[in-house]
Amino acid sequence: MGKLIFNYERCTGCRACELACSFHKEGVFAPSKSRIKIVRIDEEGLDIPIGCEQCDNAPCITACPTRALSRNTETNAIVLSPDFCIGCKQCMVVCPFGAIHFNENRKIFYKCDLCDGSPECIKWCVTGGIEYYEEIEEFPKRKSADRIQHFLLNLPKSTRPIDTGGGKKE
Amino acid sequence: MTFDYGGYAGKTLRVDLSKGKILKETQSKPRVEKYLGGRGADAKILFDELEPNINPLNSDNILCISTGPITGLLGPTTGRINVATKSPLTEIYGNSNAGSDWGSELKYAGYDNIIIKGKAPKPVYLCIDDEHVELKDAAHLWREGIFEATLALQEEQRGYDTKVAAIGPAAENGVLFCSIIFNLWDSAGRTGTGTVMASKNLKAITVSGSGELKVADPDRYLEIVRDGWLGILNDPGFLTGEHQALGTPICVNWGNAQGWLPTRNFRETTFEGADSISGEEFRDKYSTRSSPIPGGRACMSCPNRCKRFGRIESGKYAGTRGAIEFEGIAAFGSKCGVSDLEAVFHAYTLANDYGMDCVSCGNAIATFMELVEEGILEDVDKLGLKFGNADAMVEMVHRIANKQDKLGSLGALGAYKAALKIGKNAVDYTTSIKGMDTIACDPRVAKGFGLTYAISSRGSDHLRTHVVFEMIRMPPEIGKELFGSEKACDLMSYDGKVRMVLWHENLAAITDSIGSCRFMHGSYYAQYPVPELLGKLHNKKEVNSIKYHDWISAATGMKIDYKKLLDIGHRIVNIERALNTRFGIRRKDDMLPKKFSEPIKKGPRKGQSFPKEQLEKMLDEYYTNRGWDLKTGLIKKSELIKLDMKEVLDDLDKENLVK
Numbered sequence: 001m002g003k004l005i006f007n008y009e010r011c012t013g014c015r016a017c018e019l020a021c022s023f024h025k026e027g028v029f030a031p032s033k034s035r036i037k038i039v040r041i042d043e044e045g046l047d048i049p050i051g052c053e054q055c056d057n058a059p060c061i062t063a064c065p066t067r068a069l070s071r072n073t074e075t076n077a078i079v080l081s082p083d084f085c086i087g088c089k090q091c092m093v094v095c096p097f098g099a100i101h102f103n104e105n106r107k108i109f110y111k112c113d114l115c116d117g118s119p120e121c122i123k124w125c126v127t128g129g130i131e132y133y134e135e136i137e138e139f140p141k142r143k144s145a146d147r148i149q150h151f152l153l154n155l156p157k158s159t160r161p162i163d164t165g166g167g168k169k170e
Numbered sequence: 171m172t173f174d175y176g177g178y179a180g181k182t183l184r185v186d187l188s189k190g191k192i193l194k195e196t197q198s199k200p201r202v203e204k205y206l207g208g209r210g211a212d213a214k215i216l217f218d219e220l221e222p223n224i225n226p227l228n229s230d231n232i233l234c235i236s237t238g239p240i241t242g243l244l245g246p247t248t249g250r251i252n253v254a255t256k257s258p259l260t261e262i263y264g265n266s267n268a269g270s271d272w273g274s275e276l277k278y279a280g281y282d283n284i285i286i287k288g289k290a291p292k293p294v295y296l297c298i299d300d301e302h303v304e305l306k307d308a309a310h311l312w313r314e315g316i317f318e319a320t321l322a323l324q325e326e327q328r329g330y331d332t333k334v335a336a337i338g339p340a341a342e343n344g345v346l347f348c349s350i351i352f353n354l355w356d357s358a359g360r361t362g363t364g365t366v367m368a369s370k371n372l373k374a375i376t377v378s379g380s381g382e383l384k385v386a387d388p389d390r391y392l393e394i395v396r397d398g399w400l401g402i403l404n405d406p407g408f409l410t411g412e413h414q415a416l417g418t419p420i421c422v423n424w425g426n427a428q429g430w431l432p433t434r435n436f437r438e439t440t441f442e443g444a445d446s447i448s449g450e451e452f453r454d455k456y457s458t459r460s461s462p463i464p465g466g467r468a469c470m471s472c473p474n475r476c477k478r479f480g481r482i483e484s485g486k487y488a489g490t491r492g493a494i495e496f497e498g499i500a501a502f503g504s505k506c507g508v509s510d511l512e513a514v515f516h517a518y519t520l521a522n523d524y525g526m527d528c529v530s531c532g533n534a535i536a537t538f539m540e541l542v543e544e545g546i547l548e549d550v551d552k553l554g555l556k557f558g559n560a561d562a563m564v565e566m567v568h569r570i571a572n573k574q575d576k577l578g579s580l581g582a583l584g585a586y587k588a589a590l591k592i593g594k595n596a597v598d599y600t601t602s603i604k605g606m607d608t609i610a611c612d613p614r615v616a617k618g619f620g621l622t623y624a625i626s627s628r629g630s631d632h633l634r635t636h637v638v639f640e641m642i643r644m645p646p647e648i649g650k651e652l653f654g655s656e657k658a659c660d661l662m663s664y665d666g667k668v669r670m671v672l673w674h675e676n677l678a679a680i681t682d683s684i685g686s687c688r689f690m691h692g693s694y695y696a697q698y699p700v701p702e703l704l705g706k707l708h709n710k711k712e713v714n715s716i717k718y719h720d721w722i723s724a725a726t727g728m729k730i731d732y733k734k735l736l737d738i739g740h741r742i743v744n745i746e747r748a749l750n751t752r753f754g755i756r757r758k759d760d761m762l763p764k765k766f767s768e769p770i771k772k773g774p775r776k777g778q779s780f781p782k783e784q785l786e787k788m789l790d791e792y793y794t795n796r797g798w799d800l801k802t803g804l805i806k807k808s809e810l811i812k813l814d815m816k817e818v819l820d821d822l823d824k825e826n827l828v829k
Binding site for chain 1: 244274379466
């Protein structure tokens, strides 16, 4: 029962995780094919890692009309079966974190599957911006709640609404 | 793979702004075989295509922007981007290097480099979105600062997924030392590349890429890259954690303790106010993030995160925010004698937003302060220009950017050209070599840096070698083994320094050409063979290191060993020299300014100087090793043949520029 924890205040935005992910999964270096994404907000000096939180009551599973998304009970990862996927993009729409990526060229979705319990991204993260917990009991629950609260309360006034801009095209 | 070698994106983007034409060429195979990419390839392009005797701000000038074969390929510190052109500041070969993830994004979009010629009839920006490349109207962005322009362009394009390289209003005003600023805070600062971009009516280049990059031998590549990451993470310097905690601003206190921190325009080398403008002070007061990495931000795939991000919350300069770095702090701080970090930080972000090079801007102000104090220049605008006056310093930044009044217009020429215009003996108070002013390290104390300044191809500059070797406590045995003298590790010794400079210069040329960062082989010493030697010394069985030769080989599929690697570095230094001989650079230009042959007057390093005779002796040794003529400084024919640079030799021979 694993989970990745994303620590925005430790992330320096080096994007090594993106490259490690795409290389591990696809054999190429391409952030667009990565399951994890770093949003670099340069004007505030913030770098925010975004990836699948493997929600317990996952909106993506609920929204998927063909049951292409299901939970792997061993790793706790929500995995995507490409064979069942019809490309309706409902999962992308409902994901509150924007953690499901769609590649326009290959018409394929990318979704973190925790690399079968041994995530490649954390092996390359030298700052602790991403951490992996194997057991739910270990989660620093209170800590993450505090962190999010701290983040929201301390958002500078000048910050624009956080817009990852992913896939936005006119 | 469309291109024969892995790692490369495989295409060159050629933009003719006058005609509005954009061409996508296949990457030149012979060029990357000989010069790899980045700085080396740019120098070759300029050598082949640039008319040497033009005015740098003429539309015929060429602006090259290049990545290298390992940019964006997960290796440590592979986010660098190289910019080259004929410099308006020095009127010789100009080149500058920046970080961020702009370069990698360019490669993901499918291009290794961009060659820009001509001049657009009206302001435009170049929009690169994978295969869609077009010039778009930028009239609404002209005169906007870097901050506004970058944010506006991100809004127009794909938000934070769009990476922006922009120029600021100072460049549009024709200030000679303007930068191209990548993603708000990373600047290709020196030699006025931004001014050239502005003279072409090109406001910005936006990039977003969704493509992929392949390497020739994936399994081996991953192994080598992992070895490289471990090499840097286990480097003794890195392990101290000091640099990670404070970023480059650590050098303020470090330089002050070692006595090479230029103070009051190089009058002294220790600054009594160093503590109050130090990295520690910045971390404690202005860093936006708490521990363990206060305000640290990284370029692409970089474990080092040398940029510090901070914000001033209250007081006179409330609202100032940005990423800060050592050179800028020293330029506006100790060089101007200002010990108010808020004023320094503010001046730094102002210069950044105007799109100016902090180093040249700070140096111009510091030089003026000294000239006013010496009575050579009159403070006609009544600013109260004197060392330590923070308000005057901040005001001067505005005035230089806008070329306002007499001192503003003078400052916009850069310290050297301004001093020539002022006349009398004003030039003696500048620290310019080949027209470029000196960065924040006094060569009278750091002798290896001194030689570097003199021989550097873009004028006074430390990054051509970055011989930090002499500043950190390296075991003398390493100095003996690598550079033939135990004293090479000694800051104030001249022994072994020429060999040290040669090794560093060759590797720095490689670093810039493959898209990696200087910190890997100078500063930290994770580059082969230093970790191996250190391991042997400490009887360590397993050693990790960065091996550029293996790294490039595995990524591209070329066969390069350590010796061939150094040869390529040597070749890149020579192509730059060839280019510079066309611009009229000879031995007389490889010099140190008068200021550095005079002894330091005060402080713990009192009495130290870099005598001219000593420099000449070192230059003789350096020239012999480089294969350059001792008298004129022209490259010898035999050397060019040895380096397999026949086509360069033929061209130079026609112009009678070889010996």
